[in-house]
Amino acid sequence: MLVLPGGVRHIPDYLDRAAQEALVEDIRAVVQAAPLYVPTMPRTGKPMSVRMTNCGVLGWVTDKERGYRYQPTHPATGEPWPAIPQRLLDIWNDVARYDAPPEACLVNFYTADAKMGMHQDRDEHDLDAPVVSISLGETCLFRVGERTREGRTVSFKLKSGDLVVLGGEGRLAFHGVDRIYPTTSTLLKNGGRINLTLRRVTRPDAI
Numbered sequence: 001m002l003v004l005p006g007g008v009r010h011i012p013d014y015l016d017r018a019a020q021e022a023l024v025e026d027i028r029a030v031v032q033a034a035p036l037y038v039p040t041m042p043r044t045g046k047p048m049s050v051r052m053t054n055c056g057v058l059g060w061v062t063d064k065e066r067g068y069r070y071q072p073t074h075p076a077t078g079e080p081w082p083a084i085p086q087r088l089l090d091i092w093n094d095v096a097r098y099d100a101p102p103e104a105c106l107v108n109f110y111t112a113d114a115k116m117g118m119h120q121d122r123d124e125h126d127l128d129a130p131v132v133s134i135s136l137g138e139t140c141l142f143r144v145g146e147r148t149r150e151g152r153t154v155s156f157k158l159k160s161g162d163l164v165v166l167g168g169e170g171r172l173a174f175h176g177v178d179r180i181y182p183t184t185s186t187l188l189k190n191g192g193r194i195n196l197t198l199r200r201v202t203r204p205d206a207i
Contacts, residue, residue: 002156005146007170011095015161019087020136020187026085027107027136027194030055033082034074036109042067049114056084056104058201060123068123070104070201084198091134092198095165098129100204110140110180110193118149118176121166121199129200130167136160137193139184144175160185 004010015023036051045064054060058070059081073080084105092102108116121131135158142164145153155178158164166173180193188194 002154004154005144005152005170005173007166007168008144008173009095009163009165009167009170010156010158011163011165012159013161014091014095014163015134017161017187020161023085023087023134023196024136024187024194026087027196030082030085030107034059034079035076036107037074037076040064050108050110050116052109053081053107054104055082055088055107056102057081058104060104060106060199070123088134088196088198091163092132095163096130096132096198097167098200100126100129100200102129102132102198103201104199106195106197106199108195108197110138110177110195112138112180112182112191114177114180114193116177118143118145118153118174120147120172120174121197122172124199124201126200126203127171128203130165130171132198133164133166134196134198135162135164135193136196137185137188138191139181140193140195141178141181142175143178144170144173146174147172149174157181160187
């Protein structure tokens, strides 16, 4: 039996096919307003293997010059990010167990050869709020560990419609995507995987 680190929840099959299709249409509208782009790593400027964009009042970005951060505008167009679709807010309200709404939704698009190295989501000021992750499209091999790189890790497959919630003691768990399994979903016409990550950035009492 798979035992996940404390504070990490896997909710398989949370979204049925119709809900997945509706959410993909929402994300298409987001991408039309805020095009996908290739982010680069701090210091090295090495391009990441995913393409990304955001929706919400803030968006997570990274580049060689200024590193990891949140900002209110798209780095390529200079335009404000589009609003977070209501369907995503409904998911947050259902599973986050947190009173304040998310301020950012990071949209990552994975092709068949894309990966995401083990990392922590720690650029937010509010670490009491969870991170809610939604998978659409191809199945991936997801790996999650503890609060240090040296901690125990476990790996399991995330299918289209699955959710992962990192909260409480699991909020700063290291996690990553080791591989994508091509042809495991017909949701996206040209294949690939979309990962949506809902985050609260600022503390509610700081407003």
